[in-house]
Every structure is written in C-alpha cells, then in structure tokens.
Amino acid sequence: MRVEERAGLGLTRRRFGALAATLGVAGCGGESVTMRFRPIVTLTADGRDYVGSSVLELTINVLKGSLVGNGASPSLRGEALFVNLPQRPTVFVLPANFDQGSVIEYWEHMLVTSFGVDSGIGSLDARDLAKLRAARGRTPLMRPNGRYKYPYPIFCAFGDPRDPKSLIELDPKNLGAKLPGVAMKSFDVEITDAPVTKGALVKKLPWIMGRPSVAVGIRLPGPEVGRYKSADDIPLEHRLRNIHFFGRESRP
Secondary structure (H helix, E strand, C coil): CCHHHHHHHHHHHHHHHHHHHCCCCCCCCCCEEEEEEEEEEEEEECCEEEEEECCEEEEEEEEEEECCEEEEEEEEECECEEECCCCCCCEEECCEEEECCEEEECHHHHHHHHCCCCCCHHHCCHHHHHHHHCCCCEEECCCCCCCCCCCCCCEEEECCCCCHHHEEEECCCCHHHCCCCEEEEEEEEEECCCCCCCCHHHHHCCCCCCCCCCECCCCCCCCCCCCCCCHHHCCHHHCCEHHHHECHHHCC
16 A cells, blocks of 8 residues: 555545534534643753743533534644753744654643643543633643644654754654753643734744645655655655644634
8 A cells, every 4th residue: 555545545534523523513513711821841951951931712602402412613823932042952842742653732631621621622621621611820741641643743854944854853752862961851731811922933943934834844856755664654754744843723
C-alpha cells in the first residue's frame, strides 16, 4: 500500500470521531463553553529557568440532535508560544501535534483533559460543561490518564529564524539532544482573562504570515510514494506549514 494511502487511512481512523462530531443538523441548537487559557512552558538552561507563554481561546459548541447523536464543533484562536534562550535558538511550542505522518489539532482535545474531564469533546455532557466553565487557576498539562500516547504538542526551533527551511525538530522529552544543556522543567495550563495573543510570532519569524501557506523545513525533490515504509516514517518537515503555528480561527 502506498504511503499516501496509509497516511490517509490513519487520518480517517484518527479523525473519524471528530469529523462525525461536526455533522450537526442545521437549526439544532446546543450549549457551548469558551475557555481562555495560557500554556506556560518552563525550560532550564545553564542552571536557570526560562519561561514562555501565549494566550489562546478554545470554544466548544455542543450539537444537539446531530446525525450521530450528540457531537461538538471546536474552534481555537491564538498562536504558538516561544521560549527565548541565551546563546541558543528560540524554542517554539505549537498548538498542534504530529502523529502518524499528519499534523493534527492539539488543544481541542488536551485542554479539557488537563482540567479533569475524561470525556472526548464529542461526548461532553452537562456535568462536563459545568466543570469546564468552573475551571480556574493553573494545572499541569494533561493529567495522566493513559488515554493519549503523545502528551506534548510540537516543539521546534530554527537555525536561522529568517529561514523556514532551517527547521530543527525537537523532542520535548529530550531537548538536550538538539539543544545541549536544555531541558523542560514544567508544562502548565492556566485559565486567564488576558487578551488572546496576536502578533508576537511575526516579530520572531518574519515569514510566518506568508500566503499561500509557507512550507517549513526542507522538502526533498520528487514524489514521496515509496520513499517511506509507513506514515509513521514521514518526517515533520514534510508536513509542517506556517498555518500550524496558529489556532484554526487565527490562521493567516
């Protein structure tokens, strides 16, 4: 089976629930919850702490009487956070994850889990919504519950921030492999009423607002078919684009 076909099948399996959740019947109302939050990443380098954060806003509209029963339609505003490090590239943390060769949404699923709701966004009930509306304060990212194999979003850096091809893919569990002496100390999420972050990224990455979408990383010439054994082998740089540094509702 070709890589593109396998990647497509993986995407279908992974996204089926989210896709089905959005198939609402026109005119069917429902409840909604909006959470404005601040992801806060603390890295250590040379014995000192360095903190980065960004304010995003997630709205989940719960659909009543959809074609599959209840469902939900999420929308996310905001942009990636970054952490400035001395004498090292800036670390960027995207509102997206990379899984099975595809860049997929992150906060739409992980935010509710971080605040103690185990239901997926397509199966939220009245108690879940009440719990999310009452969420306050700061909590560690994604309380462990064993349901997710990727606990962190995409971490990356650039050898030259003016050049999107200079992408450096980072492992958040082992940042020191690419950035010697750097490690993640904590990743928290905090409910806030501060304004949604807008315009901070373009000051760090001048190409980030490019249209049409800008390819990030180096694309090898020729077709990808047959180059990789499976979708899991496709590197991030073959999928990442500037739009993935933004929530869906804030994309350029």
